[in-house]
Amino acid sequence: MRVLVLTDSDITSDNGYRVRVLSEVAELVKNGVQVVLLCFLYVHQLILGAKGAVAFVRQLRTIGCEVCLVAVFPNFKKHSLLELTTAYKAYWLIRILSKYRADLIHSHGNTAAYLAAMKSPSHRLPTVLDMHGASPEETKFSSPDMIERAERIEAGALNGSDAVISVSDSLRRYWQNKHSGARPKSLIVPCAVDTSLFAFNQAHRDELRSKWRIGSGDPLFVYSGADQGYQQIDRIAHVFGRVLVYLPLSRILFLVPSRNRVSVERTLQKSGVPSSSYLIKSVHHNQVPAFLSAADLGFLLRQDLKLNHVASPTKFAEYLACGVPVIASPYVDSVRDAITSACIGHLFKEDNPNCLKELVHFTMDVMAHRDEWIKKCETYAMLNLSWDKFGPALVGLYSSLTVKSSN
Numbered sequence: 545m546r547v548l549v550l551t552d553s554d555i556t557s558d559n560g561y562r563v564r565v566l567s568e569v570a571e572l573v574k575n576g577v578q579v580v581l582l583c584f585l586y587v588h589q590l591i592l593g594a595k596g597a598v599a600f601v602r603q604l605r606t607i608g609c610e611v612c613l614v615a616v617f618p619n620f621k622k623h624s625l626l627e628l629t630t631a632y633k634a635y636w637l638i639r640i641l642s643k644y645r646a647d648l649i650h651s652h653g654n655t656a657a658y659l660a661a662m663k664s665p666s667h668r669l670p671t672v673l674d675m676h677g678a679s680p681e682e683t684k685f686s687s688p689d690m691i692e693r694a695e696r697i698e699a700g701a702l703n704g705s706d707a708v709i710s711v712s713d714s715l716r717r718y719w720q721n722k723h724s725g726a727r728p729k730s731l732i733v734p735c736a737v738d739t740s741l742f743a744f745n746q747a748h749r750d751e752l753r754s755k756w757r758i759g760s761g762d763p764l765f766v767y768s769g770a771d772q773g774y775q776q777i778d779r780i781a782h783v784f785g786r787v788l789v790y791l792p793l794s795r796i797l798f799l800v801p802s803r804n805r806v807s808v809e810r811t812l813q814k815s816g817v818p819s820s821s822y823l824i825k826s827v828h829h830n831q832v833p834a835f836l837s838a839a840d841l842g843f844l845l846r847q848d849l850k851l852n853h854v855a856s857p858t859k860f861a862e863y864l865a866c867g868v869p870v871i872a873s874p875y876v877d878s879v880r881d882a883i884t885s886a887c888i889g890h891l892f893k894e895d896n897p898n899c900l901k902e903l904v905h906f907t908m909d910v911m912a913h914r915d916e917w918i919k920k921c922e923t924y925a926m927l928n929l930s931w932d933k934f935g936p937a938l939v940g941l942y943s944s945l946t947v948k949s950s951n
Contacts, residue, residue, distance in 0.1 A: 545577050545942060548646035549609075550656045552584040552616075552633070555600050556593020558801065558829050559770060560858040561676065562600065564735055565652055568674070570607050571935035577942070580610040580644045584633055587615050612640055626693070633659055641669070647946050648672065654679045654694075654701040661704020670945035673705040673728070678718055681851040685774070702726040706945050709733050709938075711856035714877040718854050731941050734878065737861035739930040741833060744867035744918050748834035756823060756838075758795055763907050766839035766868065768799040768832060768859050771807050774852065776845045781815035783845070783892070783903070788821060790904045795821055799835055802826040836866035840910055844872040844879060845892065853877050864888060865925035867918030869910055871903065888924050 549569060555562045569579050581604055590597055590613075601611045614636045616629060637659060641649075650672045651657035657673035683694040702708065702719055707729035710716040716730055758764055765784060771777050777798075784796045796817070798808050805824050812822050827835060836842070842863035846852040852875045860879050863870050870889035874880045883889040890906040893899055910917050927933075 545648070545939075545946065546644060546646050547572065547577055547579055547942065548641060548644065548649050549579055549581045550637070550649055550651040550660055551581065551653070552656045552659070553653055554585065554589050554593065555583055556585070556589055556596035557770075558596065560735060561652070563829065563858050564674075564676065566600070566603055567736065567738055567931055568733075568938070569604060569609050570738070571931045572938060573608050575935045575939045577939060579608075580612065580640070580646060582612045582614065582637065582640050584614050584616050584636075586618055588618065590615055610644065612636075630659065634662075648942055650674060650942075651701075651705075652676070654698050657701035657705050658697045662700060670706045670942075671704065672707045672709060672941070672945070673701050674709045674733075675715060675719065676711055677715065678851050678854050681849070685851075699723060702728065707731065707941055709941075711735055712854055712878040715854035715856075718850075729941065729944065731937060733934045733937065734929060735856040735858040735861060736929045736931045736934055737858070737865045737925060739865050739926055739932065741830065742836075742862050742865035742925075743833060744865075744922055745834060745837045749837045752835065752838035756795070758838075759793065761911055762793040762795065763791060763841060763911055764839045765794065765796040765841050765843060765871075766799065766836060766863075767796070767843045768836065768862065770801055771804040771811075774846060774849070776847065777808060778811050778815065779845050780843045781812050781817055783843075783900075784821075785815050785817045786900050787904060787907070788817070790900075791907060794907075795823065797835065797839055798822065798824045799832060800824065800826060832862065833866050836863060836868055839866075839868050840914065841907060842868045842870050844870050844876070846873050846875045848873075848875045861925055861929040864921040864929065867921050869917050869921055871906075882924070882928070886920075886924050888921050 551565055553561050569581065572579050604611050646669065648670045649660045651660045652674045653676060657671065660671045679698055680691055680694040683691050702723045703726050705728050709731050711734055713732055716732060767780055769775050787794055800808050805826060808824055825835065844857060844860060855876050856878050857876060860870060871892050872879045872883060872889055874891045874893060880891060883891055890903060892903055
């Protein structure tokens with residue numbers, strides 16, 4: 545089976561979108577699927593992120609995936625230029641499909657799926673929408689003037705796809721309730737993790753903590769990700785500053801892209817966190833497991849917004865796979881439900897007057913029983929958030945769609 549994976553978001557940054565695409569392609573290849581990836585990138589993304597684009601292509605080709613990068617000029621958000629851009633992308637989509645003779649299109653995100661559903665050849669192939677989140681809800685914050693278009697694209701993507709992969713059960717309910725007329729097949733695949741790469745490593749833990757002069761009983765908190773507003777780094781800094789009052793030997797590690805280091809440090813200084821209490825590092829994604837192994841508790845704080853409720857944060861799986869219990873606000877449904885049912889972290893409820901005291905007690909319990917928490921978190925990730933579990937499910941979905949289309 546040959547699958548065309550279609551992306552049209554920025555893959556030059558080591559973000560959750562890129563990690564999901566890479567991880568999913570690797571799992572498909574491992575399960576015997578021939579994968580061709582067609583990636584549309586705006587010219588400025590290619591120029592500014594040339595190094596990241598080269599690394600992305602190299603990683604994909606190393607695992608046996610064909611890659612086609614197509615440069616697209618900015619559309620400036622004007623209707624006429626948007627339509628011209630869509631026509632240009634459709635031309636390349638049809639050309640690549642003809643060249644590689646794909647059996648199915650797997651689109652990452654609504655705009656890619658909209659393109660696949662509306663602009664594919666007359667002998668239309670089965671199309672799969674890999675839905676990462678509630679796109680119109682995200683558009684409200686990034687480009688309020690584009691909400692109407694985001695709503696139209698979401699409807700077109702859902703109604704034109706033969707199957708929808710949702711990253712959470714809440715996301716599945718979101719689109720099923722909102723677009724009740726859409727009847728695609730449904731599969732839930734969370735933002736999972738490669739558990740052969742992400743795993744606790746005692747040697748790395750000992751080496752890094754010794755290098756940073758962190759005692760075995762001193763808590764090391766961690767945040768891994770970028771500095772987008774919804775990631776609430778300012779809130780994390782504030783909460784950690786309050787924890788320091790009770791646990792003054794605590795430290796916090798920020799694993800962020802190099803471009804975010806200055807802004808993160810400014811946020812920490814503004815919150816009054818002393819420089820001796822934090823570390824800011826930028827490492828390649830393959831090095832993240834070593835740094836997470838050195839940590840004891842991971843932060844994942846979000847606001848009470850629809851886009852967060854339906855999300856499946858990549859860092860949640862990565863923290864757990866490396867033995868790190870998660871401190872999360874109760875506004876990401878899949879994270880909240882996992883912590884509640886499996887006791888793999890702590891729900892930080894700021895409307896609770898005792899929230900800080902409870903967090904301190906949780907931290908002390910984790911440090912007192914560190915080995916037990918490592919095992920519990922690793923086991924949960926292995927059973928519920930490993931790509932090994934979802935690869936066969938994806939291939940099964942593909943087979944059901946291609947068999948139906950050939951009949």
